[in-house]
Amino acid sequence: MKKFVNEVDNILSESLIGFGKAHSDIINVNLSPDFVSRKNKPNKDKVSLISGGGSGHEPLHGGFVGYGMLDAACPGQVFSAPTPDQMEAASNEVYHNKGILFIVKNYSGDIMNFEMAADMIDHANQTVIVNDDVAVEDSTYTTGRRGVAGTMIVEKTIGSLAETGASLDECKNFGDHVNNMTASMGVAFSSCTVPAAGKPTFELSADEMEFGVGIHGEPGRRREKIKSANDLTKEILDNILEDLKPNNNQEVLLHVNGFGGTPLMELYLLFECGQKLLEKKNIVVTRSLVGNYTTSLEMAGGSFTITKLDENIVNHWDSPVHTSSLRWKI
């Protein structure tokens, strides 16, 4: 296993300490229980947004803690759900008089542990479950669809709404709405290696890809021969659009997400394939995001995410944000 590591058992804590030091102007890192929280407290009452999940998807979620997005993130071990004491401690740290909203990707372990945390905390709380992956209905770690790269779009937009002083119900409803407007699907060219396992999660032959892969390397729809970027794009977007059923001239956010091991050059090429195809279908890309935002360690491959935009979603997407991995207008 070729990784920058001292001892496998300490990867998460050493990485979190480095993360905290590198961004000491934006976040605090707490260890045992592990959570990342906003350094600068909000200057008015607001709903506190807390997300989390297995590590290995960085910058999701810790990279999105800060003004205009998350109040806290709870990282589990690599590809493992965080434990309820993490969410409990984070809730107590970032509660700001308007309740707690959990944003949880739809994996059985995460759902269970966030539910336990919801029972443990004294503050009013609600949960938005993100399930944007149209690849498979149930899968290895999931009942129902998986939550993938659309999660950060949900986090950005609710984060913005929460800054306006919106109520817990308003934030919860808006999060559900953005999730409903969002769909994703991806493809893997290689596996990743979970440090504690020390070997690749799965094997693909030299000309194969996993179509509809999950962000932990879990199986998608099928294995097949690699196709051209245009053909892949068509197949992925057909599935996404079948789910979203956009109107003619629908304005959308198009997000091309890299899984960690694919060069930016290819991700922009993929964006071009997607934009071109959507234009032909009279779907108008008015917002875009290209890069490694929801990764699977060093897995090669990527995904498309589309969010159907309305005035509210656009405004909350465009609003200022100040996190370590997403920052604008501030």
Place this chain on the structure above:
Amino acid sequence: MKKFVNEVDNILSESLIGFGKAHSDIINVNLSPDFVSRKNKPNKDKVSLISGGGSGHEPLHGGFVGYGMLDAACPGQVFSAPTPDQMEAASNEVYHNKGILFIVKNYSGDIMNFEMAADMIDHANQTVIVNDDVAVEDSTYTTGRRGVAGTMIVEKTIGSLAETGASLDECKNFGDHVNNMTASMGVAFSSCTVPAAGKPTFELSADEMEFGVGIHGEPGRRREKIKSANDLTKEILDNILEDLKPNNNQEVLLHVNGFGGTPLMELYLLFECGQKLLEKKNIVVTRSLVGNYTTSLEMAGGSFTITKLDENIVNHWDSPVHTSSLRWKI
């Protein structure tokens, strides 16, 4: 070869078109000759900063075109120098009454082609050569030291100075100064695959690394067995500090750069190793940057860069910037 690609010959142009569409608020993309330029013209006379080099290092350089950084970037084919007509066309596009400053990484092909461009253009021009890599003196493509991840620090800081209306000489001298204050060194765990070659540039066995690797996968000092992150950090930073000879309590910018195929989690772990070691040596990390900024396609590995800070460099590092891959305070 597993890549998102339609035809190998079109990778660069399709990627550039996608890049232009994804960031149409910040940049324009010109094809044949290929260059990326700032969308919004400066509102006062300023020195125009133009960089460029082989593609495959994204976001360097195109991702750093915009307010507060570059005026234009000229991408060559993957790992190949851009041709002089690209720099000539870019110069004519972005000239803004105060001369042209080329920022060039020290590779023979780049140096030669930027020199030819300098002769071709009618505007006053100067060149800053970046040679921050302390790994080797001469190498495969270089006479003298190579220019690597420190280049973006030179680009950010001169970019800021140029926005103040500084003269061509002032920008040139400041760029040389920042380059002198900056040193880098890296290590590779895997090769990358240049699309036109279709196979890995070099082979490393399962427990080997290339110590002091170049950003095209060219050889460094030696091949050796992989070491712990702490041991690697010590060896790399010893070399960097021997070059920079910092004073006691020297304030520095510490940049951990990923080559494209290494997870963010490991890069933050590496940052922690570096920060801890520098603290022991009474060197104070007051600015930090962690992420994939100067990549080698999907190569696994990373590098450390240290810039010794003075008041000028800090101010020009902190100032507002608005590019597709580096953005703050705007």
